[in-house]
Amino acid sequence: MSHESRTSTRRRDFLAASAAFTAVARAQEARTKKERLGIGLIGSGGRGNSLMNEVLRLKEEGFAGDIVAVCDAYRPRLEKTAARLNAKAYSTSAELLKDPNVNAVFIATPDRLHVYHALEAVRAGKDVYCEKPLTHWSQFDKLKELAGEVRASKVVFQVGTQRASDVMYLTARTHINKGAIGKPIHVVTGLFRQGDWGERGMPVDDPNAQAGPDLNWEAFLADAPKRPFDVSRYFRWRMYMDYSGGPVTDLYPHYLAPVVMALGLGFPKRVAAIGAQYVFHGEREVPDTFDALMEYPSGVTVAMVGSQGNGETFDPVIRGTQGAITLRESNLLIEPERPTQNRAVDIPSFNMVREHVRNFLTAVRTRGKTNADIENGYRTQTALIMAMQSHLARKVAQFDEDSQTIRLD
Ligand SMILES: NC(=O)c1ccc[n+]([C@@H]2O[C@H](COP(=O)([O-])OP(=O)(O)OC[C@H]3O[C@@H](n4cnc5c(N)ncnc54)[C@H](O)[C@@H]3O)[C@@H](O)[C@H]2O)c1
Incomplete structure (x- = not known):
């Protein structure tokens, strides 16, 4: 490639990157206005569903937002949650994050995946509520990378330590x-x-489940050691180091x-x-x-x-x-x-998780600081x-x- 074409490629990359940056900035600015916020959920297991219940309660209290999209690597859970919340179903986080109606995401996948989903979301300019622990115990380098990228971004970030x-x-x-x-x-x-x-005691929805189009074992493993599919590891992942x-x-x-x-x-x-x-x-x-x-x-x-x-x-x-x-x-x-x-x-008595979700959604509106x-x-x-x-x-x-x-x- 000539110097000139390298320069113009670089210039095109720069223009594309700055257009994307401007789009992200504009979308974030919109969140401070009266427009309804679009919420996405990544990981529709036990925790993801209970966090969405808190969003629904805050909606009853007047929060101007809707749960618009859900993603899960296991189709039966994805379909059940999407139907319950009347939200669009995506089988990968990448597809959900491309949805322009999603302003903020809640991440409630297994521990090892949090950092990957959080990085993807921050790069897409979405505000993030990410369940604890922020990373798996073996992912210190990814933790540093995430901290660096969140600091350099304008996204609102809350860890799910209510x-x-x-x-x-x-x-x-x-x-x-x-x-x-x-x-x-x-x-x-x-x-x-x-x-x-x-x-x-984690629920095993289907003891005969198999990896395939309805259960994305590779997406569950991410950077974990490669292994053949194991139903207990997928559904009862908290038992394994x-x-x-x-x-x-x-x-x-x-x-x-x-x-x-x-x-x-x-x-x-x-x-x-x-x-x-x-x-x-x-x-x-x-x-x-x-x-x-x-x-x-x-x-x-x-x-x-x-x-x-x-x-x-x-x-x-x-x-x-x-x-x-x-x-x-x-x-x-x-x-x-x-x-x-x-x-x-x-x-006084209060609902801690609801207060934590409220704290996040308020910061999304005000572009302020979150408690965690x-x-x-x-x-x-x-x-x-x-x-x-x-x-x-x-x-x-x-x-x-x-x-x-x-x-x-
Ligand atoms: N803050 C709290 O009090 C609290 C309470 C419970 C759980 N949690 C946290 O929430 C997270 C989820 O816990 P859980 O009990 O709901 O687990 P879970 O196994 O019930 O749910 C995880 C979901 O993620 C899906 N999934 C797996 N890989 C995926 C991928 N690559 N993309 C999209 N979806 C994928 C699974 O199919 C499953 O439905 C954990 O990290 C846990 O520590 C926090």
């Missing part, structure tokens, strides 16, 4: 910022519950993200963790018990502990140099270190990936802020 919109944590943040507990130095949080219903990670990736994003938000934490400097399978064995590969200690450069330690083998759980406690805050069922208990008077701050934005998601997921790496390598994971890299010592 406790970031929990009035309890938002109120705790206000009291902490006012100095109610002095300088925060220590957090104990996590989750104990009994049962492996979330993994082994290739697609999930147990409590640290499935449950702890919910408990770490609001702490990162309330305390304004950055990246941890080191994380040491131990995971174990004490109770649930057999085909299940992911740990059922997981404890992690995370040290932050601002001088805070976070202990995230829990097990699926025992349901005696506890309330998270944030300790500071002059007091402690316990996040209880319906109130915050603020206890000064040298007690003058303990205070219980009542928290990409910075929160990047920091939270980096800490959890470090915890998993520490557990697997039986070493301590260190984070280098400058190079944004993890090292195991």
Whole structure:
């Protein structure tokens, strides 16, 4: 190719790219106006459907938007959800993202696919509500890529860690910022519950399902190790390390993200963790018990502990140099270190997921900041990936802020 034709190709590419950019900018601008928003769903399993129920509830409350498109790699679920929501059915995310009626997408596919669908959506200029965990534990490089692209874009991005919109944590943040507990130095949080219903108990719609035109096994695998089709891996993917990670990736994003938000934490400097399978064995590969200690450069330690083998759980406690805050069922208990008077701050009842979806859809309209934005998601997921790496390598994971890299010592 001559220099001239290379230049003109480059110029054509540039013009095409700037036309696409202008179209995206115009579409985003339209979202601030009174026009109805078009919502798309990628992944119409259990979670995708319950998120759409919250959108429908907000619509009843006056939200000006419609669910216009659904995508799923398994045709029976796609058809059922599309019929229920009266939305257009697409069998791939690429087709859904080309639909000009879609302004914002909810991503509720298995963990390993989130980052790919999120990158595709950001590149298409759609606003994104992406379920937690932001990536699979083996995808740290993709996590960095996503954080970079979201920062460089104008899209509104919310991670599905709904406790970031929990009035309890938002109120705790206000009291902490006012100095109610002095300088925060220590957090104990996590989750104990009994049962492996979330993994082994996932519904297998059809035990005789086969990979083919109605079930896209390749799209499910994405960058996971290539394997022949397996019905249990497809429907009960939370049992396997290739697609999930147990409590640290499935449950702890919910408990770490609001702490990162309330305390304004950055990246941890080191994380040491131990995971174990004490109770649930057999085909299940992911740990059922997981404890992690995370040290932050601002001088805070976070202990995230829990097990699926025992349901005696506890309330998270944030300790500071002059007091402690316990996040209880319906109130915050603020206890000064040298007690003058303990205070219980009542928290009105609310639907946390609905508030989180509302927070996202409001930001889509105002082009504002979300409660669980990409910075929160990047920091939270980096800490959890470090915890998993520490557990697997039986070493301590260190984070280098400058190079944004993890090292195991
Ligand atoms: N925030 C929360 O409280 C919460 C609660 C439950 C689940 N989740 C998250 O939501 C996600 C989905 O969980 P779930 O329980 O609904 O799982 P699920 O298996 O029920 O749903 C996933 C759906 O994605 C589809 N799918 C698979 N590969 C696809 C592809 N390449 N393109 C399009 N669709 C594809 C599957 O067919 C399935 O219908 C998980 O990442 C989970 O961590 C979050």
